[in-house]
Amino acid sequence: MNSAVVLLTVFGLSLRLSLAVQVGLSHKVLVFPYETDFSFVALVPQKELELRAFTLCMRVATELPEERQIILFAYRTADYDELNVWREKDGRVSFYMRGDGVFFHLPPLTTFRTSLCLTWDSHTGLSAFWVEGKRSTYQVYKPGHTIRPKGSILLGQDPDKHLGDLEAIQSFVGEMTDLNMWDFVLSKSAIHAWNNGHQGPKGNIFDWATIEYELHGNVMVVEDD
Amino acid sequence: MNSAVVLLTVFGLSLRLSLAVQVGLSHKVLVFPYETDFSFVALVPQKELELRAFTLCMRVATELPEERQIILFAYRTADYDELNVWREKDGRVSFYMRGDGVFFHLPPLTTFRTSLCLTWDSHTGLSAFWVEGKRSTYQVYKPGHTIRPKGSILLGQDPDKHLGDLEAIQSFVGEMTDLNMWDFVLSKSAIHAWNNGHQGPKGNIFDWATIEYELHGNVMVVEDD
Amino acid sequence: MNSAVVLLTVFGLSLRLSLAVQVGLSHKVLVFPYETDFSFVALVPQKELELRAFTLCMRVATELPEERQIILFAYRTADYDELNVWREKDGRVSFYMRGDGVFFHLPPLTTFRTSLCLTWDSHTGLSAFWVEGKRSTYQVYKPGHTIRPKGSILLGQDPDKHLGDLEAIQSFVGEMTDLNMWDFVLSKSAIHAWNNGHQGPKGNIFDWATIEYELHGNVMVVEDD
Numbered sequence: 001m002n003s004a005v006v007l008l009t010v011f012g013l014s015l016r017l018s019l020a021v022q023v024g025l026s027h028k029v030l031v032f033p034y035e036t037d038f039s040f041v042a043l044v045p046q047k048e049l050e051l052r053a054f055t056l057c058m059r060v061a062t063e064l065p066e067e068r069q070i071i072l073f074a075y076r077t078a079d080y081d082e083l084n085v086w087r088e089k090d091g092r093v094s095f096y097m098r099g100d101g102v103f104f105h106l107p108p109l110t111t112f113r114t115s116l117c118l119t120w121d122s123h124t125g126l127s128a129f130w131v132e133g134k135r136s137t138y139q140v141y142k143p144g145h146t147i148r149p150k151g152s153i154l155l156g157q158d159p160d161k162h163l164g165d166l167e168a169i170q171s172f173v174g175e176m177t178d179l180n181m182w183d184f185v186l187s188k189s190a191i192h193a194w195n196n197g198h199q200g201p202k203g204n205i206f207d208w209a210t211i212e213y214e215l216h217g218n219v220m221v222v223e224d225d
Numbered sequence: 226m227n228s229a230v231v232l233l234t235v236f237g238l239s240l241r242l243s244l245a246v247q248v249g250l251s252h253k254v255l256v257f258p259y260e261t262d263f264s265f266v267a268l269v270p271q272k273e274l275e276l277r278a279f280t281l282c283m284r285v286a287t288e289l290p291e292e293r294q295i296i297l298f299a300y301r302t303a304d305y306d307e308l309n310v311w312r313e314k315d316g317r318v319s320f321y322m323r324g325d326g327v328f329f330h331l332p333p334l335t336t337f338r339t340s341l342c343l344t345w346d347s348h349t350g351l352s353a354f355w356v357e358g359k360r361s362t363y364q365v366y367k368p369g370h371t372i373r374p375k376g377s378i379l380l381g382q383d384p385d386k387h388l389g390d391l392e393a394i395q396s397f398v399g400e401m402t403d404l405n406m407w408d409f410v411l412s413k414s415a416i417h418a419w420n421n422g423h424q425g426p427k428g429n430i431f432d433w434a435t436i437e438y439e440l441h442g443n444v445m446v447v448e449d450d
Numbered sequence: 451m452n453s454a455v456v457l458l459t460v461f462g463l464s465l466r467l468s469l470a471v472q473v474g475l476s477h478k479v480l481v482f483p484y485e486t487d488f489s490f491v492a493l494v495p496q497k498e499l500e501l502r503a504f505t506l507c508m509r510v511a512t513e514l515p516e517e518r519q520i521i522l523f524a525y526r527t528a529d530y531d532e533l534n535v536w537r538e539k540d541g542r543v544s545f546y547m548r549g550d551g552v553f554f555h556l557p558p559l560t561t562f563r564t565s566l567c568l569t570w571d572s573h574t575g576l577s578a579f580w581v582e583g584k585r586s587t588y589q590v591y592k593p594g595h596t597i598r599p600k601g602s603i604l605l606g607q608d609p610d611k612h613l614g615d616l617e618a619i620q621s622f623v624g625e626m627t628d629l630n631m632w633d634f635v636l637s638k639s640a641i642h643a644w645n646n647g648h649q650g651p652k653g654n655i656f657d658w659a660t661i662e663y664e665l666h667g668n669v670m671v672v673e674d675d
Contacts, residue, residue: 031351033365061362063330105513105561111330111354111361126481126672129561136561137511137624138672140483174362188675222351222363225413 026209029177031220032156037168039217040156045205047183048149049075049082052122054205055186056085057130057194061113062174066091070109071158071170072116077151084158085118093129095120095141102141104129113175115195119185122146133195135188155179156219177224181205251434254402256445257381262393264442265381270430272408273374274300274307277347279430280411281310282355282419286338287399291316295334296383296395297341302376309383310343318354320345320366327366329354338400340420344410347371358420360413380404381444402449406430476659479627481670482606487618489667490606495655497633498599499525499532502572504655505636506535507580507644511563512624516541520559521608521620522566527601534608535568543579545570545591552591554579563625565645569635572596583645585638605629606669627674631655 021044032039056073064070072093073085084096092103095118106129107114117130125143129136152159155176157166180194180203193200202209215221246269255266281298289295297318298310309321317328320343331354332339342355350368354361377384380401382391405419405428418425427434440446471494480491506523514520522543523535534546542553545568556579557564567580575593579586602609605626607616630644630653643650652659665671 029363031363031365033350033363063328063362063364103513105515112356112359124670124672131562134562135675137513138479138481138483139513140481140670220349220351220365222349225360 021212021214023212024210025177025213025221027224029175029222029224030155031175031222032172032218033220034218035168035171035173036217037157037166037171039171039219040154040166041219042214042216043153043155043179043206044212044214045153045181046203046207047205049147049151049153049205050149051083051147051183052145053120053184054083054147055117055119055182055184055191056083056179057115057117057181057191057203058179059113059115059177060109060174061111062087062109062172063111064109064173066108069170070172071154071156072172074154074158075147075151076154076159077148080148081158082147082151095127097142097145097147102127102139104136104139106131106136113177117186117191117194119191121185130191130195133192178208179206179211180208246437246439248437249435250402250438250446252449254400254447254449255380256400256447257397257443258445259443260393260396260398261442262382262391262396264396264444265379265391266444267439267441268378268380268404268431269437269439270378270406271428271432272430274372274376274378274430275374276308276372276408277370278345278409279308279372280342280344280407280409280416281308281404282340282342282406282416282428283404284338284340284402285334285399286336287312287334287397288336289334289398291333294395295397296379296381297397299379299383300372300376301379301384302373305373306383307372307376320352322367322370322372327352327364329361329364331356331361338402342411342416342419344416346410355416355420358417403433404431404436405433471662471664473662474660475627475663475671477674479625479672479674480605481625481672482621482623482668483670484668485618485621485623486667487607487616487621489621489669490604490616491669492664492666493603493605493629493656494662494664495603495631496653496657497655499597499601499603499655500599501533501597501633502595503570503634504533504597505567505569505632505634505641506533506629507565507567507631507641507653508629509563509565509627510559510624511561512537512559512622513561514623516558519620520622521604521606522622524604524608525597525601526604526609527598530598531608532597532601545577547592547595547597552577552589554586554589556581556586563627567636567641567644569641571635580641580645583642628658629656629661630658 067089069089070087075083080098081096086094088094093106094101094103115132120127122145125140126138127141128138156172158170182203190200292314294314295312300308305323306321311319313319318331319326319328340357345352347370350365351363352366353363381397383395407428415425517539519539520537525533530548531546536544538544543556544551544553565582570577572595575590576588577591578588606622608620632653640650
């Protein structure tokens with residue numbers, strides 16, 4: 001339960017909430033039904049996010065209008081956004097590691113589920129999104145960079161400059177499922193396997209089937225039908 | 226023929242029309258060829274619509290322009306719209322149970338047939354549309370609500386505040402077929418079965434093969450080719 | 451190494467660069483990560499481009515905005531653009547042989563790889579683009595024309611009126627791979643074979659597996675995953 005203690009440190013507001021780490025979301029979907037500034041899911045990683053490469057995959061669906069900014073994944077240490085993934089106001093999908101981000105033109109997120117992966121490798125800086133198993137054009141982003149460990153990982157909200165300062169207008173509304181993360185770049189065939197729901201390498205940072213998570217505010221866990 | 230009497234009570238104007246309840250539309254399509262304020266099909270349910278959950282499915286095609294409001298299904302008791310399904314002016318598809326509705330961004334209805342299901346469960350409030358068997362993002366809508374019985378069910382027109390007050394500008398023009406309704410939420414696989422025309426659980430409120438219906442005004446029953 | 455000498459003659463600025471001709475890009479992708487006026491790849495053909503017919507194929511992906519002009523292929527002799535392929539500001543794809551060009555409405559180039567071929571035959575003037583193996587409508591363009599030999603072939607930049615004068619605003623940003631060129635019009639089935647990665651006739655002007663090329667500026671050669 002160390003991770004729960006870390007979270008307490010980072011989000012002052014969490015002190016008022018019951019922190020119950022739950023385990024495993026196999027065949028489950030997270031439903032964020034309303035726009036709020038208090039609903040989120042904190043994730044406890046299997047290992048620290050000291051990363052020089054990663055693959056992050058999730059399935060995501062939203063009814064939010066196209067011009068609305070949406071946080072898709074937020075990993076923050078004390079003073080920095082270490083790894084944030086956004087759907088931007090202009091519809092592009094982006095990610096940021098400590099400072100300026102990189103932007104991709106992908107098919108729009110819709111009310112139907114989109115399978116989305118993101119890969120990045122510090123050695124080359126090559127980064128790409130994968131939509132339904134199809135890779136976007138590579139972009140070179142922050143070669144040589146390292147993601148720092150010992151932060152907090154949230155779904156549904158972006159913890160802003162002031163920790164715990166959450167904004168409804170950036171919140172996620174919709175469904176997320178099948179989030180997995182690896183500390184290396186998956187091969188194309190492994191991403192295809194994940195996309196098709198076949199057995200591939202299990203996420204060694206997050207594995208949806210055994211993921212440790214805490215629900216805060218109004219988030220529903222629904223059987224995936 | 227109790228249900229026909231109920232209909233007489235609800236729509237004063239029906240007194241002037243011949244009320245002939247017909248049975249069964251297997252392999253048939255309802256064609257609403259023109260915009261009118263007098264053409265509709267009244268449906269007689271197998272059981273009263275006292276509902277805490279439902280699945281409503283139909284196949285629908287229309288040439289109406291995208292910015293035109295269209296009524297897709299109307300169930301009304303004396304003073305309330307109990308369950309209305311609309312294509313809105315902004316293109317979204319919506320449903321309403323007594324008051325404010327809930328809105329979904331779906332692929333547009335077109336001249337080609339769209340398979341459309343709607344599921345709602347009072348226990349959780351989870352509601353979703355299913356397009357060609359693909360589920361939209363869940364929205365939470367009126368958990369705890371109950372749909373009231375003993376109303377009238379129309380295709381093609383929306384009976385407005387003043388009963389029998391129909392508006393051409395909201396009327397349906399196009400084709401409807403294969404409408405089925407259940408008093409529970411169908412499983413994903415059962416919706417897929419319906420979508421693919423395979424045998425699934427028969428609708429226990431409406432079963433297109435044995436549905437009781439009355440044609441009013443200019444509605445054609447056409448063999449489905 | 452004659453061709454390298456030719457290149458030296460044509461591009462004065464090349465004198466300052468190390469000219470290392472490399473061979474073969476099998477299972478490799480060229481990544482042009484940034485908008486520059488100095489990054490390009492010079493190609494050395496297997497035979498001179500004295501052409502009365504050709505087929506040019508490549509797979510291309512870009513993140514550049516739709517309204518941005520993009521050079522896709524440039525072959526220039528001393529005073530003329532002999533064969534330039536563009537994505538125009540209005541989104542159309544075009545090619546030019548000495549003077550006015552011809553324009554095609556194709557599906558937009560996106561962040562995902564597009565398989566693109568271009569065929570032209572001097573005898574009839576019939577020209578067409580092939581997208582994922584599907585042929586565009588034929589257009590008749592410069593029947594009787596001959597493409598002249600002894601020019602320079604660039605990917606990534608358009609050498610303008612003033613030789614060596616490159617413009618960032620026309621440069622290519624994104625990925626190119628699997629470029630092949632033949633001095634005749636490939637059959638539909640041969641284009642399908644190329645499109646599907648099957649063995650067809652090897653390019654006799656360019657064959658990606660054995661292509662001779664020189665990297666200039668910031669261009670990456672990446673393993674195709």
